[in-house]
Amino acid sequence: MKRVLALLLFSLPPLAGAGGFVDLRDAPVVAGDAAAGAAKVAVCVACHGAEGNAAVTAFPALAAQHPGYLYQSLAGFRRRADPASPMTPQVQSLGDADLRDIAVYFASRRRSAPAVSSAADLPGARLFRDGDAARGIVPCQGCHGATAQGHPLHGTAPRYDYYPALAAQSADYLAARLRRYRDDGQVDTSNALIMRGIARNLDDAAIAELAAWLAATPRESTSTSGDYP
Structure with missing residues (x-):
């Protein structure tokens, strides 16, 4: 898994500004005001x-x-300001502080x-944790954790x-998201580039198995302290 990610990251283009490629490897912590966000x-x-x-269920x-x-x-x-996306008009008037x-x-x-x-007992559990070397599918837990709670090093x-x-x-x-990574060539962040490389080996059956297991797996923690050493 680490070798696959290293190869993908080695091919990253340089960090770009607005409208370009965004390298998230050195992105800063996101801080904001939850009370302000509620409004x-x-x-x-x-x-x-x-x-x-x-x-x-079509919405995340x-x-x-x-x-x-x-x-x-x-x-x-x-x-991206994609005119086909329903999210575009929702965010165009928002400032960076609003998004945070x-x-x-x-x-x-x-x-x-x-x-x-x-x-x-869902088949997607093993595929998520172990992958399938014969089909070129890497384990998802490397970036999303063994129980899909987020990266194993989240918080560090x-x-x-x-x-x-x-x-x-x-x-x-x-x-739908996995199929988009697999079938749509557009990537504009380093993490999206990783997902593009991984999803291209997922057929529809594998995607359905992964999605079903993830949907049935509880979210264990809502800790969002944002405290990093």
Whole structure:
């Protein structure tokens, strides 16, 4: 796994400014005001649900997500300004402080429990943890943790806050996201480049298995202190 990531990262283009490639390896910690963010999310909850727990499975749950990942996602929508994305008009009028406040607010919320009572026996569990060397699928736990709570080194340095926790996320959203990484050549961050390289070996069956297991796995922690040594 480490060798694969090293090869992908070695090919990264240099850090670029607005509209270009963003290298997240040295990205700073994301700080904001959760109370201020609560006053800025009225439009967000229409799609992403009260306190970031989306009722519509096509939309991602935002509650208990790492603030760095949330902030970079929002900043990416603003940077790309894709006219086809429904997120573009939502973020164009927001300043950087607004994005940080919103990210920290949703990160401080609690993720709803999965609807499925047990994920232990789902086939996606082994694929997530061990990968499949015969198909060129690397273990997902290397970046997202053994139980999909986020990078194993989350909390030790800001860069690891930019890897998302995947537990208790919608299976429909996860499957669509993985297919997009696999089929869409657009990458504008170092983490997206890693995912592009990994997802290209996932067929639809593997994606469905991974998404089903992740959706059934509880989000264990909502700690978002942002305290780094």
